[in-house]
Amino acid sequence: MPLSPEEVAHVAVLARLGLSDEERRRIGAELDLILEHISRLQRADVSEVPETAQVGNLVNVWRDDEPGPSLGQEQALAAAPNTDGRYFRVGAIQE
Amino acid sequence: MTTAGLTAAEMARALRRGDVTPRELLDDARAQVSRLDGSLNAFLARTDELADRQALRAAEMLSADAESAGPLCGIPVALKDVLCVDGYPTTAGSRILEGFRPPYTATAVQRLLDAGALPVGKTNCDEFAMGSSTENSAFGPVGNPWDIERVPGGSSGGSAAAVGAGMVPISYGSDTGGSIRQPASLCGVVGFKPTYGRVSRYGLIAFASSLDQVGPFALSVEDAANGYVAVAGHDPSDSTSLPDHVDDPVSVLRHGVNGLRLGVPREYMGEGLDPGVRERVTEAIAVLEGLGAVVQEVSLPSTDLGLSTYYIIAPAECSSNLARYDGIRFGRRVERPTVTDTMMSTREEGFGHEVKRRVMLGTYALSSGYYDAYYRRAQKVRTLIAREFDAVFETVDALVCPTSPKVAFTMGAIQNPIEMYLNDALTIPVNLAGLPGISVPCGFSDGLPVGLQVIAPRLGDARVFQVAAAYEQATDWHSRRAPIVAAA
Amino acid sequence: MTTQAAANRVAAGYEAVIGLEVHAQLLTRSKMFCPCSAAYTQASPNGNTCPVCLGMPGVLPVINRQAVAMTVRTALALNCEIPAYTKFDRKNYFYPDLPKGYQITQYDLPLSLNGNLEFVVDGERTRCGITRVHLEEDTGTMQHAGHVLQEATSSLVDLNRAGVPLMEIVGEPDLRSADAAREYLVRLRQILMYIGVNDGNLEQGSLRCDANVSVRRLGATELGTKVEVKNMNSFRAVHRAIGFELERQVGVLEQGGTLVQETRGWVETRGATLSQRSKEMAHDYRYFPEPDLPPLQLGRDLVDEIRAAIPELPQARAARFSEQYGLSAYDASVLTATRPDADAYEALVSAGVTAKIAANWQMGDVAALANEHRLALADSGLGVTGLAALLMLLETGAINGPTAKELLAELYVNGGDAAAVVSERGLRRLSDESALAAVVDEVITANQKACDDFRAGKTQALRSLVGQVMKATGGRADAALVNTLLRERLSG
Ligand SMILES: [Mg+2]
């Protein structure tokens, strides 16, 4: 089932990805192609198979509650495109 | 005469003989980069001040105690631009990080600095390591040292080309679905992807967290082993880093393969393989058999599901890992009146097409209503694939097969995404199962390098090197250099 | 009908269905996944951050063991089950105060499940189910130019709070009134503070409460349309907001309208909840297992170890107080309201102060002084041991009540050793009969009028005479003895 233009647009908004109409069309077509290929996964019998999220077989990896140094304000803001010198600045929250 | 094109081991011996200094090795490396990079475009940034400091540090380490100074002391290296270096540009090949300088250094890089290595610069790669040709870099493609018109493979194409062109003897890349082994194969160098968790991911810009591993490129298996040991080991800053002891791969390099059981996965020799690649790999397997290895055909039935599994899991993880590039705290930003529009425009202009496509795919695969059909199912098939490897390793000690179904292809030749993704069909399952794998040069097809892949069970990293070294010692492909290396 | 009234009863024919979702910052020293300090308020804006909590490229989280232990402690205190296996997940959404573009939280396998909390609402024992207690990370904070989100054209982001360990305590929709909701929150907060995992500050938001509120016709089994109420940062706000919301929902239904499932914010100044729905796009959090963090398997031993370290909880302690010290249920609950209060009380008693005396003074004068000087007993100049010493002087009769009262007021602020002050100022109680007799006689000769009145039957005249004697002795006289001496002489 190919993705509808609405679905593609919806996913783009979920991903906060601006796309030109041309890009949206192209990616929509490419996703159809890929999903078509991927559909073979549905053939595999995995009814009894558990999921694998990680391959390291590790558990209970944690650290002691020891505070360490922070970067500090200047360093924290150094790479930011828009600040007031103390805070990160962003535009209006509400559309 | 220049040291460009020598192996790290040869350089290390020259350093200890006093024939050359770290400073001279660094100057030769820079000369080679200056001479060739205009056409190769392997480097995105130079780390000159850092390398200069390291050259002094290495000289001191060597004069203090040449023996305890490690094999990378005074050796020029290159770092894929997904590895953070405090204060130096780190872009992951993306416009969205243009001008970004991280305030910290990746653990793997820190270990190289402590070992006295000389980082020459940051190498070009597919944007956020997403690609198999390095054509997805926002800063232009990389040429293959064997044929400038062809791709070096990817995503770590810059690191592979830098070693293949004799700019540095050892470089580092990241391998999520073949991004070290496949470009190594296409550039005629050695490329090693460690067991998942063996090398710290702290400071490695994430593509797909459950698959990413850092590993070395080198001109010889021995150099690759030393390059691996220098960065391997537990790191408390990476919760997925393995606490297990690292078996010394260098000590087994001369153990040979006599009596070792080697499996050849039927599915890896199937259709889709270039005839030339099939021939070289078949010959290589025969060489190993000649060295006393017991070769048998084995089967990994779910191999053809690997690509599909990967193209759900990797995009899903990347769609989340790349959410932090929103133009607020670092990197590029396209200013708009509202926060949402700023984020959307920033990511529209900051990301390239392949990244957008994968972020879209991953977001879709995780979105409500599709999670079970795609992500959950892919996680289950991932289990199947891992179990098939486990089963096979009950009967064989290692697997040998092609690294890439193709030799280096001409830039722009592949437009269809599936066709491009198929370049990683033989490397992806190894990442899904978290296994160690290496690609070692095994000859040429139409004058282009072919790579032999060796795969071992989890934590069998040393065995991978043992098999690769035995093959290397029986052949002389590794001593071949691309013509441009010496051309003056 | 006022919201207060609404709070206590939903209009006839309707039933309130309320569930609270509480977020509590944990009192760890460092953040959830990085070494930055969890005490983020002192630092300059964005000064309490590092590459990890800034969500810089390439960084990785590492679990704070103590945060896990505190969450388990809380879960056990709330009678939850601790599953053998738990993991972290990513909740994906974009917002400027969420650096990574996802929150590390727990989705389908939380640290704990199926607990409950018991409390009393106007005399009635009530039990509210606890769906789950899970662990996650807090977000940063934002300031909106003009302070009204809707009108702000720009906002400022501070990430000092980002990554602070946050516990989410999800309650079942078992609450049936605003009173019940408030009491649930009061008791929950009391427990969190008792076991030392949270400071209980609703105003500053280290403890936050959202409410899911709906109404349904009495007897109806299916739930009504649920409204999520936010921005309630005091017990009073919780009580009023829920009361208002119940009234509003019944009102809509009574007028034949239909309710919309939405999020509404409590606006204190207007005493109303206002819809927060904006043109924002539908949420789809795309939860999936956090690949950067291995799962947790908390063994029996660890859980038992944590359980063993849980202190006696307020309700149990109150019960024991009335049992052991013969206190009324009310006195017992007041004295166990906070752990320091309860500890202080038991310290007084074990120092020898009679249970009743200790209770009266602690709930009376001491509470008043603590309130007046905004200074807890423990931090006062007197301290718990000082108070014990002072009350023992009273117990042994070394000083009398009025003297004790004055000394308490003075030493509470200035501190000092009660016994020493008593002897150097000669404040010991006067109970030597011969010495007092002299004073009594003087008072009688000086107040013939009052004496005649008493003899004439005006018994209250005696009080003024006693007062005169106390005055003449600087309040140190044994009031009882003075009484007897006066009566003897006047009826003589
Ligand atoms: Mg939450």
Ligand SMILES: [Zn+2]
């Ligand atoms: Zn931090």
